[in-house]
Amino acid sequence: MTRKMRGATAVALGATVALLATACAGQGTADQDTDTDETTTSEGGDVTLQWWHNSNTGEGKEYYDQVAADFEAANPGVTIEVSAQQHEDMTTRLQAAFQSGSGIPDVYMSRGGGELLVEVEGGLVRDLTEDAAETIDTISAFAGQYSVEDRVYALPFSMGLVGFWYNTDLFAEAGITDVSPNPTIDEFNGYVDQLKDAGIDPISVGAGDGWPAAHYWYYNVVRECTFDTVEAAIDSGDYSDDCFIAAGEQLEDLIETEPFNPGFLGTVAQSGPTSASGLLATERVAMELAGHWEPGVVGGLREDGEVPDFLGWFAYPTFDGQAGDPNDQMGGGDAWSVSAQAPDVAVDFAEYLLSDEVQIGFAELDMGLPTNPAATDSLTNETLAQLIPVRDSGGNTQLYLDTRLGQSVGGAMNDAIALMFAEQAGPQDVVDAIEDAAAQ
Amino acid sequence: MADDSTVSTTAAPPATSSGPAAGATRTGRPAAGQSAGGRTAHSNLRKRLEIAFFVTPALALLFLFVAWPVVTAVQMSMFRWNGIGPLVDFVGLQNYVRVLSNDVFIGSLVNNLIIIASSIAIQLPLGLAIALLLNRKMWGQGLMRTVIFMPYVLAEVVAGVIWFQLLQPQYGVIDTVLQSVGIDPPPQGWLGDMDLALWTVVVILTWKYIGLAVILFLAGLQGVPDELYEAAQLDGASWWQVQRKITIPLLGPTIRTWAFLSMIGSLQLFDMVWILTRGGPANATSTMAIFLVNEGTNRANFGIAGAASVILFVIALTMAVLYQRLVMRRDTKGGS
Numbered sequence: 001m002t003r004k005m006r007g008a009t010a011v012a013l014g015a016t017v018a019l020l021a022t023a024c025a026g027q028g029t030a031d032q033d034t035d036t037d038e039t040t041t042s043e044g045g046d047v048t049l050q051w052w053h054n055s056n057t058g059e060g061k062e063y064y065d066q067v068a069a070d071f072e073a074a075n076p077g078v079t080i081e082v083s084a085q086q087h088e089d090m091t092t093r094l095q096a097a098f099q100s101g102s103g104i105p106d107v108y109m110s111r112g113g114g115e116l117l118v119e120v121e122g123g124l125v126r127d128l129t130e131d132a133a134e135t136i137d138t139i140s141a142f143a144g145q146y147s148v149e150d151r152v153y154a155l156p157f158s159m160g161l162v163g164f165w166y167n168t169d170l171f172a173e174a175g176i177t178d179v180s181p182n183p184t185i186d187e188f189n190g191y192v193d194q195l196k197d198a199g200i201d202p203i204s205v206g207a208g209d210g211w212p213a214a215h216y217w218y219y220n221v222v223r224e225c226t227f228d229t230v231e232a233a234i235d236s237g238d239y240s241d242d243c244f245i246a247a248g249e250q251l252e253d254l255i256e257t258e259p260f261n262p263g264f265l266g267t268v269a270q271s272g273p274t275s276a277s278g279l280l281a282t283e284r285v286a287m288e289l290a291g292h293w294e295p296g297v298v299g300g301l302r303e304d305g306e307v308p309d310f311l312g313w314f315a316y317p318t319f320d321g322q323a324g325d326p327n328d329q330m331g332g333g334d335a336w337s338v339s340a341q342a343p344d345v346a347v348d349f350a351e352y353l354l355s356d357e358v359q360i361g362f363a364e365l366d367m368g369l370p371t372n373p374a375a376t377d378s379l380t381n382e383t384l385a386q387l388i389p390v391r392d393s394g395g396n397t398q399l400y401l402d403t404r405l406g407q408s409v410g411g412a413m414n415d416a417i418a419l420m421f422a423e424q425a426g427p428q429d430v431v432d433a434i435e436d437a438a439a440q
Numbered sequence: 441m442a443d444d445s446t447v448s449t450t451a452a453p454p455a456t457s458s459g460p461a462a463g464a465t466r467t468g469r470p471a472a473g474q475s476a477g478g479r480t481a482h483s484n485l486r487k488r489l490e491i492a493f494f495v496t497p498a499l500a501l502l503f504l505f506v507a508w509p510v511v512t513a514v515q516m517s518m519f520r521w522n523g524i525g526p527l528v529d530f531v532g533l534q535n536y537v538r539v540l541s542n543d544v545f546i547g548s549l550v551n552n553l554i555i556i557a558s559s560i561a562i563q564l565p566l567g568l569a570i571a572l573l574l575n576r577k578m579w580g581q582g583l584m585r586t587v588i589f590m591p592y593v594l595a596e597v598v599a600g601v602i603w604f605q606l607l608q609p610q611y612g613v614i615d616t617v618l619q620s621v622g623i624d625p626p627p628q629g630w631l632g633d634m635d636l637a638l639w640t641v642v643v644i645l646t647w648k649y650i651g652l653a654v655i656l657f658l659a660g661l662q663g664v665p666d667e668l669y670e671a672a673q674l675d676g677a678s679w680w681q682v683q684r685k686i687t688i689p690l691l692g693p694t695i696r697t698w699a700f701l702s703m704i705g706s707l708q709l710f711d712m713v714w715i716l717t718r719g720g721p722a723n724a725t726s727t728m729a730i731f732l733v734n735e736g737t738n739r740a741n742f743g744i745a746g747a748a749s750v751i752l753f754v755i756a757l758t759m760a761v762l763y764q765r766l767v768m769r770r771d772t773k774g775g776s
Binding site for chain 2: 098118119121124284419
């Protein structure tokens with residue numbers, strides 16, 4: 001019995017740890033270069049393309065199905081297998097495909113930055129610099145975030161920016177009638193005070209998920225540091241410039257004014273009525289810092305499912321004596337990447353997705369903020385259209401820093417910033433966390 | 441423990457079936473010209489083959505899903521690897537140094553230990569009290585047992601989501617009720633306050649797992665012979681004395697086994713915390729398993745995650761072996 005019990009213990013423990021370990025096991029042993037089983041090229045020139053995107057509901061899905069059908073009609077012999085997936089499912093499946101080296105779709109969504117860098121280093125993604133030169137020329141303003149050493153690896157089709165979405169009704173109720181489209185930090189703090197005086201929770205933030213809180217620090221970096229300083233720091237891994245500390249101090253000052261919703265440390269970003277977006281949607285807070293996706297998310301969290309009329313937008317506040325260009329913004333977008341082993345027609349398809357025609361349709365359905373200048377006037381939603389002139393005002397757009405720095409460094413950074421929101425870390429701790437993670 | 445039962449049940453049939461099967465062969469087909477010794481050797485070989493036949497699938501599964509992942513986890517823990525491409529960047533034991541010098545990991549380990557200690561400290565007396573109460577003949581006994589056991593049957597994720605909604609700061613049911621009776625709930629919410637979050641999780645875990653303790657203790661109570669109670673009553677022992685001197689000592693093996701299960705469960709704790717807080721706020725409720733998933737799945741630091749999983753394995757194994765050796769020795773010896 002003794003022996004048996006101990007065996008049982010070992011089994012139970014082994015199973016436990018194995019279950020945990022298997023979550024991380026399974027190296028990419030497959031040879032990635034030879035694996036082209038997903039793309040079948042028969043002798044007659046018939047080609048099947050795998051296309052993954054995340055517009056998996058409603059009009060967006062229908063629109064992309066139509067786009068694929070149109071391309072098939074214009075290119076006889078080409079079949080496109082469209083796979084519309086929920087966003088997190090798609091990124092998980094993509095990650096798994098990259099790790100195993102098989103089943104990588106021919107055309108897929110990329111978010112750029114460090115994630116793209118990993119794909120480039122792994123030889124998984126196609127260099128589009130020459131093959132799609134014309135399209136890149138059209139959208140050149142946004143290609144930088146999808147380039148590695150001046151080679152472009154993805155074609156951005158939507159590029160948005162982060163700013164404050166606010167409830168115009170609640171602002172009016174608090175007596176704030178004159179909302180600046182690009183306030184200074186003093187004006188912004190004035191809004192917060194007035195809202196508090198009126199008994200309204202000023203800002204919701206999903207600090208429980210990390211990244212929504214981290215956006216404040218990123219934006220402070222964009223304000224306090226010049227674009228080149230940030231780029232140089234990312235290249236060298238040296239974040240000793242004082243502007244990074246100043247960004248943290250600005251954030252500490254903001255946290256000190258206690259502008260956030262009760263329980264913000266445990267609040268999640270977007271799921272459910274008690275999430276940060278949910279609180280804005282259900283008119284319980286006056287504003288939230290979020291990207292161009294916010295109207296859609298807020299609409300989805302309301303009973304009628306409609307984007308509410310009360311939604312307004314203003315840019316992130318500027319600071320006195322900031323080193324960054326006031327026109328610089330922080331944001332990000334989505335781009336189409338072509339996998340390394342995809343047939344040439346996949347590049348044609350990716351270019352077609354950036355054509356005037358497809359981008360105009362994309363804009364008309366408010367699926368995102370189009371990058372093709374021919375389509376920027378076609379947005380239906382006025383609030384969303386408001387972002388275009390800010391985005392295209394000539395400043396640089398810094399990619400979300402966690403995406404920019406990649407999962408490993410980005411995760412460590414977001415954690416440190418979340419600690420700052422809990423008043424468990426200071427400006428120097430955030431910089432240290434980035435430098436430590438980047439050095440490893 | 442589930443694995444043990446599958447192993448023993450698959451191992452058991454050959455032992456029982458080989459007897460009649462061999463006997464049938466012997467009687468049905470008289471062994472012409474076969475010596476008695478040869479027959480024994482033959483049946484021994486046959487028995488071994490049968491055992492091998494029935495055990496091999498289980499062993500193969502065990503190797504594939506237990507042993508092999510452990511080996512690859514150890515291998516992975518020696519490399520710096522982002523999940524893409526082959527393992528090339530060998531770093532030796534550096535990942536282990538990084539994990540063991542990581543404040544979040546150490547904090548997570550401490551949280552695991554707090555959960556182990558508090559689970560036993562709270563659930564043991566509470567579970568015992570409820571079991572003793574429910575063991576008495578009374579009205580609605582069956583219903584009470586069902587109610588107590590219900591949370592344990594509920595899927596962990598479902599229970600987590602329900603509690604997450606109940607505990608919403610300001611607008612949740614619990615805060616609303618507290619406010620209506622004039623008690624101010626914590627401003628950051630029960631799960632958002634760094635000092636309260638872990639204890640809130642402990643309370644929810646107690647609610648979830650008290651049913652298991654009670655049902656095990658009730659089963660143990662069935663094994664206490666009635667004669668002992670009668671004898672004690674004849675000697676004039678009070679109800680309280682009977683419980684202290686007879687019931688609880690005789691429940692010893694059950695309690696020790698339950699404590700072992702509780703300890704292992706607390707060490708692996710993941711899903712409930714993931715649903716409630718994702719390890720937050722500011723890592724206040726992080727466990728080793730949460731650390732492991734954060735590093736591996738969310739940050740693609742698979743080497744670090746591998747090292748953390750090996751460390752978790754070693755800690756769990758050490759605690760289990762020590763517990764078996766020191767605490768459960770008497771229980772297991774008696775049964776062999």
